[in-house]
Amino acid sequence: MNYLLRGIGVIATVGAVSLLAFSLPSGEAHGDGGGNVLPRLTNKAWQQECASCHIAYAPALLPKASWRRLMGGLDQHFGENASLDPATQADILRFLEANAADSGTSRMGNRVMQGMNPNEAPLRITETRWFVRKHDEVSRATWSRKSIGSAANCAACHRQADQGVFDEDTVRIPK
Amino acid sequence: MIKRSFLSALAILGMASAVAVAADTPASLMAQYAKQAGVPVSALSAPRGAALYRTEHPGRDGQAVSCAGCHTANPTQAGRSRVGKRIEPLAPAANPQRFTDAAKVEKWFRRNCQDVLQRECSAQEKGDFIAWLSQAR
Secondary structure, rough: HHHHHHHHHHHHHHHHHEEEEEEEOOEEEEEOOOOOOOOEEEEHHHHHHHHOOOOOOOOOHHHHHHHHHHHHHHHHHHHHHOOOOOHHHHHHHHHHHHOHHOOOHHHHHHHHHOOOOOOOOOOOOOOOHHHHHOOOOHHHHHHHHOOOOOOHHHOEEEOHHHEEEEEEEHHHOOO | OHHHHHHHHHHHHHHHHHHHHOOOOOOHHHHHHHHHHOOOHHHHHHHHHHHHHHHOOOOOOOOOOOOHHHOOOOOOOOOEOOOOOEEEEEEEHOOOOOOOOOHHHHHHHHHHHHHHHHHOOHHHHHHHHHHHHHHHO
């Protein structure tokens, strides 16, 4: 009898979990958290494929044209091979474009666009005027500290960068 | 009715464990690569795998690159990507998730061999590499 109940429990749990999984459309935004917090986004392929070498950089940090350029050259991605099969690549690009800085879906995106010329398509977030302005108090020597390594290593200073949180309270520059 | 749902619960459990059994393991991947290379599994060599792991090659920008460069000299320890993100250890003894997903393994061999050796790794080299990591403690 006990086993029977447990068996039913297992079915119910499996059912509930799969319902949950299917009711979350990929790429859904959970609301814009405001200026320094990015909307929480989910896209399975993006999280799986774009977060192994660095954090999954939020789509709102670059315009659509940038993402198209970047996704078109993954086999020579900043000196590394990050190539994907065509279906996964197309799925990720669709997600990035839908939530890009110029898609009008987040406040941070609007700010990123304010410093950008209409036909600009930078490959680096860290070279956008927006990024440079936000980080003007960080010295050149700081960027090259061993504990940081690269300006692209957002998580070295922004402790919750992988959750899209960039507000003042969570910044700590490592020694 | 009650009995039926019990049986179907058992069936679901059975299917779930069958899926778990079908997952790849370091041993099954070694067998696969040996077969592709046309050699018996016993012909895979851990010392050759270790050499592949450690040998430095001239990189695109002139700096020496090796598998150990990112995965560290000791594969039971965590490494670091070029951007500074932690890479979990590559040796299955320290990280049981390694070499349990053939598609993932193939993807990273393709990318990392291209980056480090400027060519793809052969089936024999992949088998050697896993043979060595499987015994790293």
